[in-house]
Amino acid sequence: MNFEFSEEQNLLREQTRGFLAEHCPMSRVRSILEADDKHDTELWGKIAEMGWTATVIPEEYGGLGLSYLELVVIAEELGRAVAPVPFSSSVYLATEALLAAGNEQQKESWLDKLATGEVIGTFALSEAHGQPTADNLTATVDDGKLSGTKIPVADAQAADIAVIAAKSGTDVGLYLVELDQAGVTREDVRTLDFTRGHARVSFDAANAEALDGGASDWGVIERLLDRAAVLYAWEQVGGAEAALEQAKEYAMGRYAFGRPIASYQAIKHKLAQMYVNNTLARSNCYWGAAALNSGSGELTQAAATCRVSATQAYYYAAKENIQTHGGMGYTWEFDCQFFYRRAKLLSVNIGSERHWQDRLITAVVNSKAA
Amino acid sequence: MNFEFSEEQNLLREQTRGFLAEHCPMSRVRSILEADDKHDTELWGKIAEMGWTATVIPEEYGGLGLSYLELVVIAEELGRAVAPVPFSSSVYLATEALLAAGNEQQKESWLDKLATGEVIGTFALSEAHGQPTADNLTATVDDGKLSGTKIPVADAQAADIAVIAAKSGTDVGLYLVELDQAGVTREDVRTLDFTRGHARVSFDAANAEALDGGASDWGVIERLLDRAAVLYAWEQVGGAEAALEQAKEYAMGRYAFGRPIASYQAIKHKLAQMYVNNTLARSNCYWGAAALNSGSGELTQAAATCRVSATQAYYYAAKENIQTHGGMGYTWEFDCQFFYRRAKLLSVNIGSERHWQDRLITAVVNSKAA
């Protein structure tokens, strides 16, 4: 049994953390929050230079051919830094969709550009309030032309290509669309988290190419989301951990009634609860990473487990970090808000806690029946 | 607006509390817990003498003709005392069933005896694990003969008569059965709370008389449970309040690290949470009492609300009372156990928190639709 990261992976973590401390301090996040920018283009360029976007792409397609254990290390650090970049959309979703369902020609066309970061990808599923299902999708592809509306599409303004879930007749499939074409309209929609651009994207007979010759069904979409859920969960755990550290640091330095507020049980037990949540979520994320990396049959169960516990841990840590700071934590000036915004954005981006709880129990019941 | 008990009702409360302090101290509850008795027959006799069993029965049937506001005062005090008597079965259920669905002759036959306590009644609905429904009932009455099995029947060993939910063909109705007859078999079933007897009761062509000429349908049963829910909730709030008081008293007197444990925030905030829960539950119980007393159309909503919040408040207070006591609270010798046992018994006796949450939302949705 070896349930830890390797020395090389830990070294990667240190490098990643050091890099982000230098290039993505909270002041940088703030500058994106306060500007009209949809992401930090300069940081994105540097991240791509570091090769993070190329991590799991096989060498034959211009990637580094590393494992998902390296990718989750990077995900956690991006989560800690609340990095304002389209990494999740491009790497966890668009790249993964191509890897899972692209044909050879599609992989050759796009993976090397996704690896270098010169192309940014995203994924579009949702069209309306509530959970998207195979039944309620209305975007359709007819004779290679996509029509319909997707909302919200994360990082759509930054993206060059999007993988779209749409129907051809009654068959659900994944389609690849270049966003810079006449039939595509992107309208900004503001979310809670101004550091990440989102849009409503309308397609009016836009050129669209089926992934995998149309063989990508609803099951492929679910597996794509399962894989992304593990990577999202690591980002969430990273954020939850950073929120705990911020809360702890403040509580140690802030005095009330002549002693640090960190010496009061109300605060101590709050921080202990954050630690407990974060530890459980992190341990579940280890399972998720191992399942993702090994292509294990337990992936759905592991993914849903780490997704649910990371979502809960981040929400608790983000809100109680503000609470620990008291009035100052509620000001614009303080950085507590970044975690609070990002926690909620990540928690709904690929389906809510409620949705993943349900998916988890389905997987548990199936595994016990088998 | 007058949302308080009257002076007379408060006086009744004081008398009731004083009476129970004298005749039903915790040592008395313990003696029933440790004996094979199914209830405290001596206490029951005294309670009947006080006229509590006669409270809401109209004077024409030998009762006191008082209002439900008097009855909830008594219910709360019985809950505080964790009284080992079949009051809820006989008064909240059997008597109420007769009042709601008995015909004139049935009322005349039984109400005066229920009023004096010489007859004890109970109510039997459940037959199996899970929530009883009109569909899953299997006890049947054919030509005045009842066959089937009910489990658990609260206070069945003490009871002389039972109101039984059973089917005649596909019609659900309520039937009155005298338990001391050849076709009736009572087997003890032990519950968590040894201070209250429960039984499995089997009927083999036992004589049974339809209440209200068979006009009592499933809706009558639901309304009966709604009414009982308010009275149960008051007992639960009484118990929750007493558990808080016990926890507070212990925490004030118990020292750790040179000061009372009541001065630690972990304990202070735990007791504050009990207080908050209890206060919300009590205020909801006021609403329930007002709705029960006025026959308001809001009864279902009010009943489900006070039932859910009282159930939650009692569970929290009972378990955290033990926790506040630490190791001593977990011993047989200490009295914390009485609340912990009774809290759970009452919470499932007429349907669980989950069931009442569901019933509440149905009522809320109906009221908003109207």
Place this chain on the structure above:
Amino acid sequence: MDFNDSPAEAAFRDEARTWLEANVPTSEELEGLDYIEQAKLWQKRKYDAGWACIRWPKEYGGRGASAIEQVIFNQEENKFDDLPGGVFLIGQGMAAPTLMTWGKEEHMLRYLPKLASGEEIWCQLFSEPAGGSDLAALRTKAEKDGDEWVINGQKIWTSGAHYSDYGILVVRTDPNVPKHKGLSYFFLDMKSPGVEIKPIKQLSGDANFNEVYFTDVRIPDSQRLGEVGQGWQVAITTLMNERASVGGGGGGFGFDEILALARQVNVGDAPAIEDSAVRAKLADWYCKRSGLKYTGYRSMTALSRGEIPGPENSIGKLVGAPMMQDMASFGMDLLEMTGAIWDEAFAPLTGMIQAAYMGSPGMRIAGGTDEIMANIIAERVLGLPQEPRADKGMPFSDVPTGAG
């Protein structure tokens, strides 16, 4: 126990309702006025007809009414949506009772009628950046200079500082005695030289509060309430009158809204309201809201009997604020991937859910954090002992602050 008015209460309610129906300002009357002007118009109209601050004695601009009559009038007034007036809460609700308890007759005759008429607006200058929950640890200092005091320091979380005429102020007049003993209480003209006001932007993007800086601000000694060194007792009077009128704002998001959302959005193929996990959460929130509502009824009954509702009222905020946060968070979950969208055009209820998510952290802090509220219940309601105070009896200047 019933929900109905007594005959006298019913008569009073009729009178109030009749007057309100005839006099509530129309939208035409309010058009073109800013929020402060609107509030002043309505307050002056109430004042002129004897419906302002009705519990106050008539000589101070009130009506000499009873507490329950005040409740009834408020209930009737609240039936009209969006009447302007929140800007007077601090002056009428907190400064005025303090003046009545600690002020001289001349203060009361000068200031109370203009508070009642809405002609003058007051704000509260208590909190400081380093104080937080430890309010008495404030550092803004006042030094005597002849008949005047010279104030230097900084206050924070002052609502309405920029449009207020007067402010109530607690300052440190002696740092060499234990912290509660070195304070004094003043009121001051907010237009005094040396007062500088800066809005504080909250994480929700709103700016409901201000920082107020004092540089050699001079206050006549005649504007002191209570003795020198007695400021904490005077402040207690103010704080006892603090209603849980908390800023930060959740924008009216409550149970009815989450219920409406659950009827509107699907879980799987059916409306969310039919999903039992959703129902269980809604039931718990309904029970809390209902419990708070009827706790309020019980308080009103106590008021109507001449009793004074106590610190048990702090449960309102303690229960309500985290509940709003959780409802908002869950509301976004029900929307699933669109949940984080905070655009009036796209979000249901015009973004109210998202606004509540962003506003509720402030509600859990302003007017006393959840933790302080729990302490208040534990100590003042249940009578549990205080925690040991590290600063007890220590000269304020020696109390550890963690700074430096």
Place this chain on the structure above:
Amino acid sequence: MDFNDSPAEAAFRDEARTWLEANVPTSEELEGLDYIEQAKLWQKRKYDAGWACIRWPKEYGGRGASAIEQVIFNQEENKFDDLPGGVFLIGQGMAAPTLMTWGKEEHMLRYLPKLASGEEIWCQLFSEPAGGSDLAALRTKAEKDGDEWVINGQKIWTSGAHYSDYGILVVRTDPNVPKHKGLSYFFLDMKSPGVEIKPIKQLSGDANFNEVYFTDVRIPDSQRLGEVGQGWQVAITTLMNERASVGGGGGGFGFDEILALARQVNVGDAPAIEDSAVRAKLADWYCKRSGLKYTGYRSMTALSRGEIPGPENSIGKLVGAPMMQDMASFGMDLLEMTGAIWDEAFAPLTGMIQAAYMGSPGMRIAGGTDEIMANIIAERVLGLPQEPRADKGMPFSDVPTGAG
């Protein structure tokens, strides 16, 4: 990161498994023996073959194995249901490491092999009625009399006192110094004159613990571990080795059982497992259980790398005990009106749910309450400051106790 053994680990696992398969006692062998005799039979067999206490040096009865080998052996042994042995946990897990750290060579040679072989059983005599979470506030006193100490007082919560041969004991040898400084640590023969043992009945009806009374019990000074006054440091060694092996008992009720119940019982017309409110709760419990399981895997990995898992392990009990309580309570709710029935014949899972409801309050207390566990995480894992100690530096005899 993988779940597989290294080649050396795999080889060791094979060896262990092979031995276990050949040697685990059969039900015929165990028949007619009481639980203690069964445990001793199995322990002796392991000892004779070199599979007892395998991390201990060979000269003390062990095998000189590594920590991860111990884990692997335990995993393999645990695959056999219901092997007897819990009675040795305190002696082997707590007394032995303390002897190894503080005992003399002669102590170790005399006692450790008989602990390993199961010939002698030890118990722990630390807690006292007035102590609770404040363990060091113990009052049982020892007075020197020549080469012996005379013990008077009372201990509580001692598992297995009635079948133990020896006990480890902390007593107060000096009440006039601060509480941690006046303690000394001994081991004693449980058959000594003046030792009286009474079982404690718990609210679950079981009696897993005892009270132990000391009346002029004499212990030779040679059975002292550490110096006089150094008892607290010695006790810390014992406590650091305390596994969360908590009594009170929940009877094996866990996630799998609540899942089984949810498949068995209906909500409405369908199995409860299809009800989304039930699913949401199950999902949360599953995530917690899974999180604890993989936290355990991480600890084992740390062990296998020679690292020592720290106080972060206290999350197991802090999370697990209240979770069992809530699962049991909810399990009864799923049964609805039959939920409170605690009769093997009628209750599903032979009453295990009800037993868990009654047993879990004990699990939340024994071995450190939830509140103490949260303190440990806050202070020892996160490094937050202790609360002010009212008794700090105070002679023990002057510390307020609330008594009298």
